[in-house]
Amino acid sequence: MLLAQPFGPSVIIQITKACKVEQLKQAIGQMINTTPAEMGEFLRRCEPQTHKKRANLSSAGTVPNEVLFIEQGIIRVCLTDSSGVEHTIHFALENQFICDYSAFLRQEKSLYDLETLEETRLVVIPRSAIEWGYEHLAEGDRMGRSIAEFYFIYQDNRIKNQYIRTPKERYDNITDVFPNIHNRAPQHMIASYLGITSVHLSRLKKESYRKT
Amino acid sequence: MLLAQPFGPSVIIQITKACKVEQLKQAIGQMINTTPAEMGEFLRRCEPQTHKKRANLSSAGTVPNEVLFIEQGIIRVCLTDSSGVEHTIHFALENQFICDYSAFLRQEKSLYDLETLEETRLVVIPRSAIEWGYEHLAEGDRMGRSIAEFYFIYQDNRIKNQYIRTPKERYDNITDVFPNIHNRAPQHMIASYLGITSVHLSRLKKESYRKT
DNA sequence: CCGCAGCTTTGCCATAGATCAAATAACGAC
DNA sequence: GTCGTTATTTGATCTATGGCAAAGCTGCGG
Secondary structure (H helix, E strand, O other): OOHEEEEOHHHHHHHHHHHHHHHHHHHHHOOOOOOHHHHHHHHHHHEEEEEOOEEEEOOOOOOOOHHHHHEEEEEEEEEEEEOOOEEEEEEOOOOEOOOOHHHHHHOOOOOOOEEEEOOOOEEEEEEEHHHHHHHHHOOOHHHHHHHHHHHHHHHHHHHOOOOOOHHHHHHHOOHOOOOHHHHHOOHHHHHHHOOOOOOHHHHHHHHHHOOO | OOOOOOHHHHHHHHHHHOOOOHHHHHHHHHHHHOOOOHHHHHHHHOOEEEEOOEEEOOOOOOOOOOOEEEEEOOEEEEEEEOOOOOEEEEOOOOOOEOOHHHHHHHOOOEEEEEEOOOOOEEEEEEEEHHHHHHHHHOHHHHHHHHHHHHHHHHHHHHHHHHHHHHHHHHOOOOOHOOOOOOOOOOOOHHHHHHHHOHHHHHHHHHHHHHHO
16 A cells, blocks of 8 residues: 555665565654655665574674664573673563663673574664664654663663562563563573572472462 | 853843753753753753752652752662562762653652752752753753663663672672762661662671671 | 660571572474 | 483572661760
8 A cells, every 4th residue: 555655666665675674664653753755764774684593693792783673583682790601681572672772872892692582583773774863863862762761661660670579579470571471481581580590480480389 | 251241131040040050051061962042941941959858859659740950969769669668779969860760751650759868959850841842952852862871871780780790799889880879878778779688788798898 | 965766787597599410301403 | 203402390408688686886956
C-alpha cells in the first residue's frame, strides 16, 4: 500500500530499503514525528543484519560506534570481572535498542560483551547516523531524550529492586521485564543477572515448589 | 559585569532574577546554547528556595511535579520497603538535578522521599518550566537528552559496580562519586546506600585498619 | 554543663548464599 | 542415535552478612 503513492524512482529505492527495517521505522514513528524524507534518509544510514545463535556482536575493550536495534532475537550483555567470571548484566529483546550506551556516549572502551542467544535479526545504527539524526531530524534530540529516559526508568527500577527485593523475589518477577525469558536464556545466565550463582538459584526453585 | 551591557528595564528584572539562580544558569549554559532571552524566560519560571537541615522536600506517594537543582547543600533520596526499613538510594550534591525522575516522567506516585542533610539552597524547576523549555528553547530537547544521558551513565556505573565489586570495595571508592560524603552524611546512610547494615560497615572498617 | 537521643562499635549467634565436587540431565554435532 | 560438551541438581562445607542486644560515643537543646 505504501507503493500506491505516486513516488519517483529514488523514493522507491528508499522505501525498498526502509521495508527491510520496518520495525525500526515503526519504533521511531512511535517516538517522534518525521517526514517520509527524513525517515528515509535516516534509515538509509542504517544496515540490517542477521546473526546466528551465540554470535559475538561486540567485545569489551573496543569503543562502541553503533547502536543495535533488535527486530527479532535476543542479546545478552555481559561483563567479565577481574577473576574472569562473566556476569550477565542485561537481556535485550525485540524492538529494543542495545549497546554499551555509556561507553558509546563517552566514546570510551566498553566493558561489556554483546552476544546473541538466538539467531537474531537486527539493524545497525552507526554513530554517524545518530549524529546525522541529531543534526537533521526536526525531533532528533527528542528521540534521543525519549530513549535515554526509557532506559533511565528501566535502570531506576532495577536499582530499586536491588534494595527492596530478595533474589528470589526478583526471580519470581523477572518475566515482568523479560517476558518468556525462561525459554530463551539458560538458567545460569538468569541467575547471573539476578546476582546469584546458578547453584543457588536451583536451590531456591526447589524450595519454592516444595512449599506448594 | 553583566549589568555593564545596555539592557532595558525589563531585561534588568530578568537578570536580577537570574542572578539568584546563577549556578543553574551556568549549568544550563554548559549543556546547551541559548539566547539571553530564552535563558531569562526559562529561569523566570524557576524558583529559588532555601531549606534547613533535615527538611523533607518530597514524600513517597505523591506525584513529583518539579525537578530540583542544588546550588548548595546535599539531599538524600530514600526508599522505604514493606517492612518499614529506609534504604538510602542516592545522595544528590551541588550542581545536580534531583527528583524521582522516573515517577516524574511517568507522572506516577513517587516511591522516594527526598530530604536535606544540611541547610540547602536549591532551585525548583516546575514541570511547566520543563515543558516550556522543550517547546520554546531551541535546544530544549537536547538539554533533556544530556541530563537523561548523564544520569543513565551514573546508573550504569552503579549497576556495573554491584556486579563486580564487594560492598567494601564500593565503600572504599564512594568518594569518587560523592566527594567528601564522609563529612556530610552519617555512616548508617552510607552503609544503607552500599546495601549493607551500619553494623556490618563498622566491622569492615575495623578489619581494614587492622590489616594496615 | 547536663542529659537524652541517636550514632557507632562490639559480641554472639543465625542465615543466605558461595564454593567445591560429584552425579544427572539436556543439548548439539556428527 | 551416540558421544562429548555444557547445564542443572544435589550434598557438604565455608564465608559474608544480618539480627539482636548491650555498651560506649557524640552532639545538641535546654
